[in-house]
Amino acid sequence: MQVTLRVNGKLSEVPPSFIGRRLLDYLRAELGLTGVKEGCGEGDCGACTVLVEGQPMCSCLLLTGVLDGREITTIEGLPETFLAQFSAACAEYGAVQCGYCTPGIAVMAAWLQAGGSEVSAQPITKLLEGNLCRCTGYQQIIEALSALQ
Amino acid sequence: MTGEQPATSSPAPAAAGVPDRARGLARYTADLIPPGTVLVGLARSPYAHARVSSIDIQAALKIPGVLAALTPADFDDIALGHQGADEPVLTRVARYVGDGIVAVAASDQDALLRGIEALHIDYEILPHACSVDDALALDQPLHPAFLDNVARRFSAERGDWEAAQKRVSTWVEGTFQTQAVPHAYLEPRATLVRVYDDRLELVTGTHFPSVLAETYGEIVAGWGARLEVVTPDIGGSFGAKWEHPTHLVCLAFAHRLRRDVAMVLPRRDDMISGRTRVAMRIQMRIGATDDGELIAKETMIWADNGAYTGHGPSVTLAAAIRMDNLYRFSALNAQAQLIYTNNVPSECFRGFGSPQSAFAQEQLIDELAEQLRIDPIELRRRNAVQPGDTTLHGWQVGSCGFNDCLDAIKDRIQTHRRENPMATSDRYRFGYGIAGATHAISNRGYDHRFDRDMMSLAVEPNGVLRIESGEVEIGCGTVDLFAGIVADHLELDRERIRLVLGDTATVPHGLGCFASRTAFFGGRAALDASRRFAQLCGRLAIDIGLPADTAIASVIEAAVTANRTMELRVTGSYEPDHVTVPDESGYGNISPAYTYATHGCCVRVDTATGLTTVVCYWAAHDTGQVLNPQRARGQVVGGVVQGLGFALAETTLVDDRGHMQNPGYLDDRVATFADAVPIECIFTPTFEKEGPRGAKTIAEPPIIPVAACVANAIYDATGARQWRLPMTPEWVWRSLCAKGVLAPDRTAD
Numbered sequence: 045m046q047v048t049l050r051v052n053g054k055l056s057e058v059p060p061s062f063i064g065r066r067l068l069d070y071l072r073a074e075l076g077l078t079g080v081k082e083g084c085g086e087g088d089c090g091a092c093t094v095l096v097e098g099q100p101m102c103s104c105l106l107l108t109g110v111l112d113g114r115e116i117t118t119i120e121g122l123p124e125t126f127l128a129q130f131s132a133a134c135a136e137y138g139a140v141q142c143g144y145c146t147p148g149i150a151v152m153a154a155w156l157q158a159g160g161s162e163v164s165a166q167p168i169t170k171l172l173e174g175n176l177c178r179c180t181g182y183q184q185i186i187e188a189l190s191a192l193q
Numbered sequence: 194m195t196g197e198q199p200a201t202s203s204p205a206p207a208a209a210g211v212p213d214r215a216r217g218l219a220r221y222t223a224d225l226i227p228p229g230t231v232l233v234g235l236a237r238s239p240y241a242h243a244r245v246s247s248i249d250i251q252a253a254l255k256i257p258g259v260l261a262a263l264t265p266a267d268f269d270d271i272a273l274g275h276q277g278a279d280e281p282v283l284t285r286v287a288r289y290v291g292d293g294i295v296a297v298a299a300s301d302q303d304a305l306l307r308g309i310e311a312l313h314i315d316y317e318i319l320p321h322a323c324s325v326d327d328a329l330a331l332d333q334p335l336h337p338a339f340l341d342n343v344a345r346r347f348s349a350e351r352g353d354w355e356a357a358q359k360r361v362s363t364w365v366e367g368t369f370q371t372q373a374v375p376h377a378y379l380e381p382r383a384t385l386v387r388v389y390d391d392r393l394e395l396v397t398g399t400h401f402p403s404v405l406a407e408t409y410g411e412i413v414a415g416w417g418a419r420l421e422v423v424t425p426d427i428g429g430s431f432g433a434k435w436e437h438p439t440h441l442v443c444l445a446f447a448h449r450l451r452r453d454v455a456m457v458l459p460r461r462d463d464m465i466s467g468r469t470r471v472a473m474r475i476q477m478r479i480g481a482t483d484d485g486e487l488i489a490k491e492t493m494i495w496a497d498n499g500a501y502t503g504h505g506p507s508v509t510l511a512a513a514i515r516m517d518n519l520y521r522f523s524a525l526n527a528q529a530q531l532i533y534t535n536n537v538p539s540e541c542f543r544g545f546g547s548p549q550s551a552f553a554q555e556q557l558i559d560e561l562a563e564q565l566r567i568d569p570i571e572l573r574r575r576n577a578v579q580p581g582d583t584t585l586h587g588w589q590v591g592s593c594g595f596n597d598c599l600d601a602i603k604d605r606i607q608t609h610r611r612e613n614p615m616a617t618s619d620r621y622r623f624g625y626g627i628a629g630a631t632h633a634i635s636n637r638g639y640d641h642r643f644d645r646d647m648m649s650l651a652v653e654p655n656g657v658l659r660i661e662s663g664e665v666e667i668g669c670g671t672v673d674l675f676a677g678i679v680a681d682h683l684e685l686d687r688e689r690i691r692l693v694l695g696d697t698a699t700v701p702h703g704l705g706c707f708a709s710r711t712a713f714f715g716g717r718a719a720l721d722a723s724r725r726f727a728q729l730c731g732r733l734a735i736d737i738g739l740p741a742d743t744a745i746a747s748v749i750e751a752a753v754t755a756n757r758t759m760e761l762r763v764t765g766s767y768e769p770d771h772v773t774v775p776d777e778s779g780y781g782n783i784s785p786a787y788t789y790a791t792h793g794c795c796v797r798v799d800t801a802t803g804l805t806t807v808v809c810y811w812a813a814h815d816t817g818q819v820l821n822p823q824r825a826r827g828q829v830v831g832g833v834v835q836g837l838g839f840a841l842a843e844t845t846l847v848d849d850r851g852h853m854q855n856p857g858y859l860d861d862r863v864a865t866f867a868d869a870v871p872i873e874c875i876f877t878p879t880f881e882k883e884g885p886r887g888a889k890t891i892a893e894p895p896i897i898p899v900a901a902c903v904a905n906a907i908y909d910a911t912g913a914r915q916w917r918l919p920m921t922p923e924w925v926w927r928s929l930c931a932k933g934v935l936a937p938d939r940t941a942d
């Protein structure tokens with residue numbers, strides 16, 4: 045079985061040892077994309093969020109084998125212009141404390157900014173319900189994300 | 194990485210500031226584990242209390258990829274616990290479900306799991322106790338040295354109790370139950386041990402790298418090796434990440450195999466073996482005169498230590514006495530016991546014991562106000578501690594803005610009431626609540642030798658100024674605060690400053706992050722170091738032939754050119770001189786300053802379901818001068834939301850066999866974006882002359898009054914007092930039933 049992904053714009057063939065394993069493991073251990081975090085491994089916390097074909101998904105719930113040909117974007121692959129804006133907004137509004145949840149939220153923010161139909165239909169608090177943050181109490185993240193919209 | 198290890202250590206990682214964290218560039222322990230590192234896992238007890246009768250590791254060792262196994266015999270004379278060394282690294286007697294029995298090291302994850310499965314462990318099941326009452330009734334001790342299962346007793350009697358009692362005209366009393374809550378930090382516990390020639394390097398997120406280096410250093414020395422501790426970025430802790438048996442398991446494997454080893458706990462393992470807030474039953478009564486003078490307070494506490502002693506003793510003592518310091522009582526009597534059970538070991542958790550005792554005290558103060566027909570804010574105001582007071586427990590109050598906090602909340606509630614007439618119906622009831630809090634900035638009793646902080650400033654050959662501190666960045670903004678103070682004082686560009694925190698090989702000693710002390714102690718050390726550095730620059734300037742008042746940045750530049758950066762190195766320190774080591778009963782001026790707060794909220798209670806919704810929340814804090822308003826607000830909002838979780842939702846559910854029923858985020862009900870409530874954060878500044886630039890600290894206080902504040906609001910809305918946490922819809926509904934307050938459509942069924 046051959047599985048090839050496009051990760052952050054680069055084609056990468058998944059070695060046999062990572063087929064049948066989680067996308068999260070492949071990204072972190074094989075590609076060294078440690079911006080993708082594991083908080084729970086159960087789809088509860090959103091720290092491992094990546095974009096698959098532009099849609100946010102928990103990389104801890106996806107097996108590499110089913111992703112052949114897909115386009116994956118991690119925080120490392122978000123455009124520099126976006127990251128500059130996002131990190132400036134985080135600093136301005138105090139949206140980062142320990143920062144462990146932040147990469148997942150950055151990916152969500154990029155998706156929000158791209159603005160699909162679900163995005164306009166729902167409030168940020170609903171859209172980000174799957175991203176836990178134990179530190180901030182959310183208020184300042186909401187302010188930063190609102191400023192980015 | 195294989196047998197060949199580099200002989201020297203990698204350069205200490207710089208702690209990440211906000212912009213880097215926002216870009217996903219922070220490096221937490223798990224991010225530093227290279228592929229090929231030996232992985233470690235544990236076989237855990239499925240029983241709450243059982244003697245291990247036999248262990249067979251042979252089958253496991255035959256599995257390809259399994260490298261070694263460790264059993265309790267490998268750690269026989271080692272017991273962990275900063276405040277009561279009673280926790281084995283691997284145990285012959287399991288004392289909670291999840292207690293580690295055998296550790297396995299393997300070259301990959303699959304081999305590790307198969308190795309653990311292949312272990313044969315036989316148990317002789319013993320009777321267990323998962324509540325303090327069961328533990329007190331149990332006819333056998335969980336630890337042989339504690340025959341009645343009481344790990345520690347505290348007693349604090351102050352003032353003339355007999356005389357005071359005579360003056361009391363009204364008593365209010367109640368028994369309150371608070372729950373165990375996991376810290377639920379987002380980064381699970383992770384440990385990496387790197388092996389160098391004669392040295393082991395422990396990489397792990399912790400509150401106190403220096404203490405770990407000391408404690409484990411002695412053990413490792415017994416193996417003929419040296420130890421350094423490196424603290425990478427930390428993905429939250431809130432009082433959980435101190436000593437842990439997994440550290441020693443990894444150190445032992447690394448030493449034995451001469452290879453780097455790592456262990457990252459899966460979330461479920463982290464929750465069942467992680468630690469929780471200390472659950473308490475608090476029986477309390479408070480007496481006052483008719484005209485509202487608070488006279489006497491009596492407290493009895495039964496605290497659930499869990500299987501082993503973390504910081505349970507300090508937490509229990511704090512719960513017994515700290516909140517007393519908010520008011521001018523005439524006499525106090527507190528008795529507390531900390532009881533071993535077969536629950537997951539408890540730990541300190543943001544707020545120490547005060548969120549628990551505030552839940553009791555601040556409800557009773559409201560109860561008194563009602564009985565005496567005095568406004569609850571007015572009652573608190575009349576009895577509030579004042580600057581210059583020495584409290585019955587020996588706290589010397591410096592700056593104190595409690596009254597200002599009370600006034601601010603009074604103002605917010607009045608305005609809100611006026612502007613938002615609430616549509617109270619039979620079913621939906623609205624109510625307002627308030628609660629006060631106080632907290633110590635440090636705890637002189639923590640380490641009897643000293644409570645001191647140091648910081649070094651050194652210029653690197655390229656002209657970057659390196660800040661070295663034994664303190665850690667746990668998410669509270671330490672990096673930005675330290676860099677900000679130094680940059681400001683020396684008029685340097687923030688970009689030219691780098692921080693190295695918590696690397697015990699290179700940085701000066703720091704006691705670590707507890708009791709919200711880092712900003713205060715580290716801030717003062719930063720100011721001292723900056724002053725010394727400026728003087729040094731002045732001298733070097735003259736030496737190089739520049740005017741003595743040359744800008745620091747230019748002196749550094751000149752030093753780079755002249756190749757004399759090595760000379761620019763100083764160490765500053767701070768150690769308060771007016772604090773005292775408390776006696777056994779907790780008497781003493783334990784902290785160089787104290788913080789104060791009042792919270793207020795408006796809730797809506799659905800009497801048909803018991804669901805409480807927080808409509809609006811105000812948090813007023815006296816934290817001295819606010820050094821970084823955005824950061825301070827972050828601590829307040831974050832603390833309040835954690836407090837709302839503690840108040841309304843989070844708990845540790847244990848079945849009758851001692852198994853945790855909800856070891857995951859969803860089942861534990863950690864707050865999500867959808868639970869975000871509007872919180873207004875108000876700072877009522879005082880000037881604390883002991884603090885860095887007049888500041889006090891803010892990390893812990895915001896969680897303390899929350900549960901009490903919400904409980905008082907529920908009472909205001911419904912007339913039903915809240916005796917237990919969390920105040921879930923079910924329990925609030927039960928309290929409404931008991932009071933006869935129910936929506937008409939539900940009273941029928």
Ligand code: FES
Nearest residue numbers: 083085087090104
């Ligand atoms: S790690 Fe994937 S959702 Fe938590």
Ligand code: FES
Nearest residue numbers: 142143145177179
């Ligand atoms: S900043 Fe720590 S979990 Fe969000």
